Amino acid sequence: MSDTPTSMTAAEIAQAVSSRKITALAATEAALARIAVHDKVLNAFTDVTADRARARAKAVDAAIAAGQPAGPLAGVPFAVKNLFDVQGLATRAGSKINRDLPPSPRDATLIERMEAAGAVLVGALNMGEYAYDFTGENAHDGPSRNPHDPTRMAGGSSGGSGSAVGGALVPIALGSDTNGSIRVPSSFCGTFGLKPTYGRLSRARSFPFVASFDHLGPFARSVTDLALAYDAMQGPDADDPACSVQSVEPTVPLLANDVGRLRVAIAGGYFQQNLLPEAVEAVARVAKALGATQTVELPEAARARAAAFIMTTTEGAALHLDRLRKRANDFDPPVRDRLIAGAMIPAVYVDKAQKFRRWYRARVLELFQSVDVILAPATPCVAPKIGQATFTLDGVELPVRPNIGIHTQPISFIGLPVAAVPVPLEPMPIGVQIIAAPWREDIALRVAYALERMGVVAAPAPRGL
């Protein structure tokens, strides 16, 4: 076990707090101190809720001292993308406009569940404006920076979440993923990330983007921590109409189960194109470790990405239509321009995109009759430089921002669960997607755990701090 709270995993902190080797307050103070030092570089946090955190930590310590059962995340500091409602803060969602909202009267459901498990919220995290972003850059708050090289992108839109966990400021953060916004920053920042099945985790009291495929999920520096957070947040919630009535299905007890009988395949075709060598190397390492040689083709993946793009830009435009009319100059201009264009897409195309999604989902689900897991790259490359406008993929120069997520969009589009795992290449890490059938987060996490035990994937120590 590591011996200082900032170098400990969430599981180690919870164990130490539960057994009264350290206090929740000490773990919280250690996180606050590390944030104070390193966030000057990383710019991951937009709000540090120090007073609330200390009060919560003292309550955890008092409960343990009184003999009450400690939660599985007792004393674990965590932070949330600033589109989660935090009681007393305006939910800015990366925007200037939302700062005029009144303070939230109540925490998001997932914050309540994390704290019910003993965790301690220490702040809210930077993000791309209204989550319409893959870079982690923000016109109003500045970019969140990569903990392995602060001149590089953290990835988006949950850039602060990737930066904070990759930089070991907190062991766990929460983010959202519509088209890749957990998996992309996980890849760039070298963290584990879980995008659960659509409908698995409640989105209640979080600011939306594309309700048809908005997901919330955790970032962590180990698979056990990822599973601990995920398990703590499961369960139905009437406050989110898309949240399933699935019962809680704990994954932590299953992590060490053998994966030898799982049928693992590599995504072919579309998912083997538009990659730089590091992305090819990362998938190859993971596939070799798992003994995966079979390739499967997700049919019409390029068209799926196109349909995801159309639904994103039009649902996003519909969400922000009134703000575009009244406060267009208060948007980050590139976000505004994308949303205005989205408002101009004929509705018939949106309907066709939704119907195509049904067709595509059925075809992809058929694949899971013969495989349990599909491997795919999380990003085409390691983190680009902040401000980098273009990159060259397969010999074609392309704009960076919309193309970072080309390998994540066809997956979240149909709500499949994915564990993003970091392959610690030098000098920069890069992620691989472990994709499972709906409701089989346990399988994705088991495979991630096996890879971690083999030493193939790991969250590297932050190299840029």
Next chain:
Amino acid sequence: MDDHLDDYMTAVARTMALPLEDAWRPAVRANLEVALRLARLVDDFPLPDELASAAVYST
């Protein structure tokens, strides 16, 4: 349609009471061109008439 895209943008913005300043037009147009190209990719795919939109997983 591309030849008329600027006219289309003007008409839609006016009809929907959306602001569209001259300085924004090149970027909005560029985004619209990309979106329409991708929309046509989806439109080109034949789908059964009876197909309904996807919804939430239930099992």
